Amino acid sequence: MHEAPSYPLLGPKGWIAFAAVGAFLLLAIPLANLLGGQALVPDYLIPLLGKYACYAILALSLDLVWGYAGILSLGHGAFFALGGYCMGMYLMRQIGTRGVYGNAVLPDFMVFLNWKELPWYWMGFDMFPFAMLMALVVPALLAFALGWFAFRSRVTGVYLSIITQAMTYALMLAFFRNDMGFGGNNGMTDYKDLLGFNVQAKGTRIGLYVASVMALGGTFLLCRFIVTSKLGRVLLALRDAESRIRFLGYQADNAKLFVFTLSAVLAGLAGALYVPQVGIINPSEFSPANSIEVAIWVAVGGRGTLVGAVLGAGIVNGLKSWLTGAFPDLWLFALGGLFIAVTLLIPQGVVGLVRKLRLPKAEPVAAPVEKQA
Amino acid sequence: MTELATLPMREHADRLLYLDGITVSFDGFKALNNLSFMMRRGELRAIIGPNGAGKTTMMDVITGKTRPDEGTAFYDETYDLTRLDESRIANLGIGRKFQKPTVFENLTVFENMDLARKADRRTARSLFAHLTGRERDQIAETLDMIGLGERWHDLAGALSHGQKQWLEIGMLLVQDAQLLLLDEPVAGMTDHETEATGALIRRLAGERTVVVVEHDMEFVRALDTNVTVLHEGSVLAEGTLAQVQAHPRVIDVYLGR
Numbered sequence: 001m002h003e004a005p006s007y008p009l010l011g012p013k014g015w016i017a018f019a020a021v022g023a024f025l026l027l028a029i030p031l032a033n034l035l036g037g038q039a040l041v042p043d044y045l046i047p048l049l050g051k052y053a054c055y056a057i058l059a060l061s062l063d064l065v066w067g068y069a070g071i072l073s074l075g076h077g078a079f080f081a082l083g084g085y086c087m088g089m090y091l092m093r094q095i096g097t098r099g100v101y102g103n104a105v106l107p108d109f110m111v112f113l114n115w116k117e118l119p120w121y122w123m124g125f126d127m128f129p130f131a132m133l134m135a136l137v138v139p140a141l142l143a144f145a146l147g148w149f150a151f152r153s154r155v156t157g158v159y160l161s162i163i164t165q166a167m168t169y170a171l172m173l174a175f176f177r178n179d180m181g182f183g184g185n186n187g188m189t190d191y192k193d194l195l196g197f198n199v200q201a202k203g204t205r206i207g208l209y210v211a212s213v214m215a216l217g218g219t220f221l222l223c224r225f226i227v228t229s230k231l232g233r234v235l236l237a238l239r240d241a242e243s244r245i246r247f248l249g250y251q252a253d254n255a256k257l258f259v260f261t262l263s264a265v266l267a268g269l270a271g272a273l274y275v276p277q278v279g280i281i282n283p284s285e286f287s288p289a290n291s292i293e294v295a296i297w298v299a300v301g302g303r304g305t306l307v308g309a310v311l312g313a314g315i316v317n318g319l320k321s322w323l324t325g326a327f328p329d330l331w332l333f334a335l336g337g338l339f340i341a342v343t344l345l346i347p348q349g350v351v352g353l354v355r356k357l358r359l360p361k362a363e364p365v366a367a368p369v370e371k372q373a
Numbered sequence: 374m375t376e377l378a379t380l381p382m383r384e385h386a387d388r389l390l391y392l393d394g395i396t397v398s399f400d401g402f403k404a405l406n407n408l409s410f411m412m413r414r415g416e417l418r419a420i421i422g423p424n425g426a427g428k429t430t431m432m433d434v435i436t437g438k439t440r441p442d443e444g445t446a447f448y449d450e451t452y453d454l455t456r457l458d459e460s461r462i463a464n465l466g467i468g469r470k471f472q473k474p475t476v477f478e479n480l481t482v483f484e485n486m487d488l489a490r491k492a493d494r495r496t497a498r499s500l501f502a503h504l505t506g507r508e509r510d511q512i513a514e515t516l517d518m519i520g521l522g523e524r525w526h527d528l529a530g531a532l533s534h535g536q537k538q539w540l541e542i543g544m545l546l547v548q549d550a551q552l553l554l555l556d557e558p559v560a561g562m563t564d565h566e567t568e569a570t571g572a573l574i575r576r577l578a579g580e581r582t583v584v585v586v587e588h589d590m591e592f593v594r595a596l597d598t599n600v601t602v603l604h605e606g607s608v609l610a611e612g613t614l615a616q617v618q619a620h621p622r623v624i625d626v627y628l629g630r
Contacts, residue, residue, distance in 0.1 A: 002483075002513065002525045002526075004483065004504055004509040004512075005481065005483060005484065005526065226500065229499065229500050229501070229502065230487070230488075230499045230500070230502040231496060231499035231500040231502075233480055233484055233487070233488060234488060234499050236477070236479055236480060237477040237480060237488055240477055240478065240479055241475050241477060243438070243459070244471070244475045244477070245477075245488075246458075246459035246460050246463070247436055247438075247459055247460075247463050247468075247469050248460075248463055248488060248489055248494075248544070248548065249460045249461075249463030249464040249494045249548070250460055250488075250494050250499075251460045251494065251495070251496065252460070254495070254496045255496050255499070258496050
């Protein structure tokens with residue numbers, strides 16, 4: 001008798017690895033910083049690692065739609081930035097009278113522009129729960145609207161990628177404008193505190209780092225839940241043969257709309273956690289190149305693997321931090337070269353390479369993705 | 374044929390599929406030209422015709438992939454196929470096997486069957502779906518029937534061409550399709566596989582309604598059933614294979630090459 005396949009959230013080894021990495025990131029790193037001092041884990045490393053965790057969440061959100069549903073979004077940076085702006089608006093409202101102009105309600109840039117009162121869309125952003133809700137809802141609404149029209153009109157492949165690029169570019173231009181009320185090209189910065197804690201303080205930084213790592217863990221498990229469900233197999237099937245899955249009676253548009261919207265929510269979450277750690281949000285976060293870079297992280301790590309997205313975000317950004325410090329002029333060449341090298345040499349990414357080395361008999365493992373663009 | 378449509382429905386209770394006056398043009402070329410076609414419940418029908426006769430376009434109209442410019446298409450007397458989308462039509466019980474085998478190559482044989490299995494197709498249900506023992510047994514039974522009982526956990530992409538065709542037929546069976554549209558089901562099969570497929574299709578007829586589009590005349594003969602000849606987008610002749618083969622116009626356009 002054959003056994004029906006089972007789809008655990010993680011295998012026994014997977015849980016051990018998950019717990020080990022979690023313990024290392026959540027306990028070892030902060031404790032080493034607090035007790036071991038600067039030699040072991042210097043202070044600057046904490047927000048840097050927190051930033052990487054946010055990037056990893058963003059990469060996971062893209063892998064969910066690209067690796068599993070075949071939707072290559074080149075506009076995920078926009079969802080990330082929208083989440084970031086919502087957090088930025090909350091942080092601006094927390095400044096209160098401590099701004100340069102000392103206006104209790106209006107952020108400095110509005111006073112500077114001679115605005116007399118807060119625009120309606122800034123209402124409620126002084127409340128943390130509302131701002132956080134918006135950080136998830138605003139990207140979701142945008143993704144839902146875009147996906148609704150695109151998927152129903154059967155826009156797929158490179159055309160969809162171009163539309164998402166255009167979306168993030170259009171948003172960048174819009175947010176550059178001063179009269180949008182989001183600080184124009186300077187964006188928002190000079191944050192003072194978050195939930196009453198000073199954003200510059202060591203404790204707050206560690207707290208933000210821990211929150212980011214926990215959000216990363218939660219996002220990873222949520223994505224695993226989706227890809228191990230029957231819906232995950234529907235997504236893989238529609239990635240490889242969309243019309244076939246329609247003739248089987250599945251509403252491919254709905255399935256795509258669901259993952260695309262959820263993915264935007266995750267990207268928004270990443271953006272909201274990112275902004276207080278880097279201390280600024282401005283329209284350059286919408287730049288099309290940012291979104292393309294996210295696709296490179298995922299490709300380097302290995303599409304359709306989830307773990308690969310996290311690894312890829314870490315590897316590429318680690319490299320970026322090091323190279324932009326050591327050889328600032330080389331970074332863009334390195335990034336381009338990396339993408340070409342991955343495409344030519346390890347199309348399955350780092351995770352694919354590791355699997356290949358561990359299974360030399362080339363036994364086909366889960367979900368190779370070479371078939372689609 | 375048009376006067377049939379005005380008769381009370383009751384008299385056509387056994388009429389499962391009814392196309393009337395279907396015209397489809399692509400840039401002026403009429404892929405289907407005033408085509409009328411009818412299938413009774415439980416019937417097995419072979420469709421033959423030269424390339425470009427409109428066989429695949431007819432399948433596309435029935436499954437909602439192509440919208441006709443003119444004409445009506447009814448399933449089970451109540452469902453207007455020209456207004457429903459592919460997934461709705463599939464859920465009505467119309468299953469299609471494509472000319473080129475299109476199984477999901479990156480999923481296992483069992484997973485392919487599980488996706489095809491009749492179940493609530495909505496996104497939220499798929500997210501929380503669990504396979505019961507009975508559903509597993511149903512898949513197991515069908516896999517044994519199509520000769521893939523030992524291949525459960527193999528990727529569908531690793532199957533031979535003939536096995537992929539069978540897997541696709543198996544998927545239609547667990548989908549519980551009542552009307553099966555099989556586009557060249559024996560293309561690329563060995564003689565032995567062709568024979569087995571013919572036996573399987575004959576066994577299905579009666580219980581299900583089956584339309585087979587086929588080029589292989591030997592296979593059509595083996596099916597031993599009524600044949601519809603399409604030519605330039607409309608029906609040229611209908612009858613037993615012997616009858617249509619004796620039809621002078623059929624000889625002209627198709628068989629008399």
